[in-house]
Amino acid sequence: MAKVTFITNNNEAIVLEGTTGSVMALAVAHNVKGIDGDCGGVCSCATCHVHVKPEDMVKTGQASEIEMDMLELADNSNEYSRLCCRLELSDDLDGVVLTVAK
């Protein structure tokens, strides 16, 4: 079980819990604004772009090469950027805070 906090573009904090699947799927299932997950999680659209709270990067780890290539050309990308379709829910992610990218 992981508790994940999403901060949306209007600064609303949404706390969700999940056990399996991707963080993107969790966000889409609960209509978190700004996380569309258009491609369903195959890393082709970047509509699930989030900024990980810097101290939580240790929980999420770094992006893979394919994800980095995608993020490199995404708007407002920075060193804390991740595509949350690439984040699998697990105990390791518990407490992570993700800000939805603009």
Place this chain on the structure above:
Amino acid sequence: MQKSKIPDPFEKSRIEMGIGKMDDQNDPVTMLLRHKDVRKTAHNYKTFQSAAQPGRIVIPSEVNIRKTRQIPFELDPPVHGLYRKVLEPWFKRPLEEDYSNKLKAQINSLVDEIITKEKFEVIEAFALVLQSRALTLLLNTSFEEATTWISWGTHVFRSEDTNLDADKANILYDYIDKQIDKAIENPSNDLYSVLLATKVDGVKLTKEQVKGVMVLTFAGGRDTVINAITNAIAYLSEHQESLERFRSEPEIINNAVEEMIRYFSPLTQMGRVVTEDTYVCEHAVKADTRVSLCWASANRDAAVFQNANELIVDRKINPHVGFGFSHHNCLGATHARLIMRILLKVLAEKVESIDLFEYKENVEELGDFKRKVGYDYLNARFNASKK
């Protein structure tokens, strides 16, 4: 297992040169063939612009048959972003449950009708009908309008003997003009009326701008959706095991749709006009010439996709560019994805297997390259599930 194959004609050039060349009505095109170059160039709107003369970034060029600027497609940031932002919520409506239920009802009913036939022509009797009916949902207009669109045939701009058909294009433009006038007289909840009431930066869209959005909506989602549906039918006829997997593992349908979009690449390429002398993939290109982002080639780049020439229905990581890339990624992609997801689900539920009969491939001539993009005609039969 050959009928449904879509070969990759770009491989040798992609590996050896990274580019290809083709002429198009005396306005030659340097085609970018590698995934990385295609994505980077798509992102660099300052040097590779979309806001050129209307019709010029399309290949084959439509400058001789179209004066209306397609919006937001033929604009560049930051102006592009202003229009895209106001249009996006409408084009995301396919994510709503009601929209999805209506589309599912449409596709169920069409498959129920077609499954009774001994033989049918996939493009005219199925793909065109499905695409046209689904478009009534995207436009939020009456279901009966689809009959008119079906009567236009498969191509909005092209006819059998010519690549660009001004008469056909005018049918579409005249139709849209009339619909806009109707919406001005009697506003409703359809896309025409919504656009007429839309403001960008505090200013209402003009009739010409509304027309620009409507032309894009009609033209962008016609051949492409028809090709995707038709190619999917051809593929499933030779891969009954995939239909079985969609029945037993419906969770892979999303992956299958993305993979089909990658493998089929229903839109081969899109152009940009170069704004300054520069280099692409170490080749010089001059200002005011055209390059193209060859989605079909990028989607087979072995540097990115393992077994790139195989359609792997459960491919997990799939950074394809079948819906374009960056600012101008396909506005209708949400609608197109939903069509394909529901289609695969309905076929898996109702159809045991598909037989193919006579067919003719639709092969694009692109300079040195010849690319199969779909079919001119394809005859088939759906064999109903036994249960």
